[in-house]
Amino acid sequence: MTLRLNIPGATEAEMRRGIEAAEKVFATAGVSAEQAAYGMFALEGWDDASFPDDGEPTEDDDNAAAIWMEANKAAINACCADWPADQVPPYLMLELVD
Numbered sequence: 012m013t014l015r016l017n018i019p020g021a022t023e024a025e026m027r028r029g030i031e032a033a034e035k036v037f038a039t040a041g042v043s044a045e046q047a048a049y050g051m052f053a054l055e056g057w058d059d060a061s062f063p064d065d066g067e068p069t070e071d072d073d074n075a076a077a078i079w080m081e082a083n084k085a086a087i088n089a090c091c092a093d094w095p096a097d098q099v100p101p102y103l104m105l106e107l108v109d
Contacts, residue, residue: 012044012045012048012107012108012109013107013108013109014030014033014034014044014105014106014107014108015030015105015106015107015108016029016030016033016086016087016090016104016105016106017104017106018087018090018091018100018104020098021090021091025090025091026090028089028090028092029085029086029087029088029089029090029091029105030086030105031089032082032085032086032088032089032090033082033083033085033086033105034082035085036078036081036082036085037078037082040078040081042075042078044082044107045107046075047075047076047078047079047082048079048107049072049075050071050072050073050074050075050076050077050078050079051075051076051079051080053069053072053075053076079105082105083104083105086104086105087099087100087104087105
Protein backbone atom coordinates (compact mmCIF):
# COMPACT_ATOMS: atom_id res chain seq x y z
CA MET A 12 0.00 0.00 0.00
CA THR A 13 1.07 3.55 -0.69
CA LEU A 14 0.54 6.85 1.04
CA ARG A 15 -1.05 9.62 -0.94
CA LEU A 16 -1.45 13.23 0.06
CA ASN A 17 -4.25 15.09 -1.67
CA ILE A 18 -3.90 18.83 -1.15
CA PRO A 19 -5.28 21.00 -3.96
CA GLY A 20 -2.72 23.49 -5.19
CA ALA A 21 0.28 21.63 -3.79
CA THR A 22 3.15 20.81 -6.10
CA GLU A 23 4.46 17.26 -6.49
CA ALA A 24 7.57 18.25 -4.53
CA GLU A 25 5.45 19.67 -1.67
CA MET A 26 3.30 16.54 -1.53
CA ARG A 27 6.39 14.30 -1.60
CA ARG A 28 7.83 16.34 1.30
CA GLY A 29 4.55 15.83 3.18
CA ILE A 30 4.53 12.08 2.61
CA GLU A 31 8.12 11.83 3.81
CA ALA A 32 7.12 13.66 7.00
CA ALA A 33 4.24 11.22 7.56
CA GLU A 34 6.53 8.24 6.98
CA LYS A 35 8.92 9.62 9.58
CA VAL A 36 6.09 9.76 12.15
CA PHE A 37 5.21 6.11 11.45
CA ALA A 38 8.86 5.05 11.69
CA THR A 39 9.41 6.96 14.93
CA ALA A 40 6.29 5.39 16.45
CA GLY A 41 7.26 1.92 15.22
CA VAL A 42 3.87 1.53 13.53
CA SER A 43 3.22 0.85 9.88
CA ALA A 44 0.99 3.14 7.87
CA GLU A 45 -1.39 0.19 7.47
CA GLN A 46 -1.64 -0.35 11.24
CA ALA A 47 -2.30 3.34 11.81
CA ALA A 48 -4.90 3.46 9.02
CA TYR A 49 -6.73 0.44 10.43
CA GLY A 50 -6.86 2.16 13.82
CA MET A 51 -8.32 5.24 12.15
CA PHE A 52 -10.86 3.08 10.30
CA ALA A 53 -11.93 1.52 13.62
CA LEU A 54 -12.34 4.94 15.21
CA GLU A 55 -14.28 6.34 12.24
CA GLY A 56 -16.47 3.24 12.05
CA TRP A 57 -17.33 3.60 15.72
CA ASP A 58 -18.16 7.27 15.13
CA ASP A 59 -20.31 6.42 12.08
CA ALA A 60 -22.21 3.89 14.19
CA SER A 61 -23.01 6.62 16.79
CA PHE A 62 -20.56 5.31 19.41
CA PRO A 63 -22.17 2.00 20.44
CA ASP A 64 -20.82 0.44 23.64
CA ASP A 65 -20.19 -2.90 21.93
CA GLY A 66 -18.19 -1.43 19.04
CA GLU A 67 -15.74 0.74 20.92
CA PRO A 68 -12.23 0.67 19.43
CA THR A 69 -9.52 -1.07 21.41
CA GLU A 70 -6.70 0.80 23.10
CA ASP A 71 -4.43 -0.36 20.25
CA ASP A 72 -6.90 1.08 17.73
CA ASP A 73 -6.96 4.38 19.63
CA ASN A 74 -3.17 4.55 19.73
CA ALA A 75 -2.87 3.69 16.04
CA ALA A 76 -5.50 6.30 15.14
CA ALA A 77 -3.60 8.92 17.15
CA ILE A 78 -0.45 8.10 15.19
CA TRP A 79 -2.38 8.39 11.91
CA MET A 80 -3.65 11.84 12.96
CA GLU A 81 -0.14 12.89 13.99
CA ALA A 82 1.24 11.71 10.63
CA ASN A 83 -1.53 13.55 8.79
CA LYS A 84 -0.70 16.76 10.66
CA ALA A 85 3.02 16.34 9.96
CA ALA A 86 2.28 15.73 6.28
CA ILE A 87 0.16 18.86 5.97
CA ASN A 88 2.65 20.99 7.89
CA ALA A 89 5.58 19.80 5.78
CA CYS A 90 3.70 20.09 2.51
CA CYS A 91 2.34 23.54 3.24
CA ALA A 92 5.31 24.91 5.18
CA ASP A 93 5.66 27.96 2.92
CA TRP A 94 1.95 28.64 2.52
CA PRO A 95 -0.08 31.40 4.17
CA ALA A 96 -1.69 30.00 7.34
CA ASP A 97 -5.22 30.63 6.07
CA GLN A 98 -4.61 28.34 3.08
CA VAL A 99 -3.37 25.32 5.04
CA PRO A 100 -6.13 22.67 5.26
CA PRO A 101 -7.07 21.71 8.83
CA TYR A 102 -8.46 18.21 8.17
CA LEU A 103 -7.41 14.73 7.11
CA MET A 104 -5.65 14.81 3.75
CA LEU A 105 -3.48 11.69 4.01
CA GLU A 106 -4.74 8.52 2.35
CA LEU A 107 -3.59 4.91 2.16
CA VAL A 108 -4.16 3.49 -1.32
CA ASP A 109 -3.68 0.10 -2.87
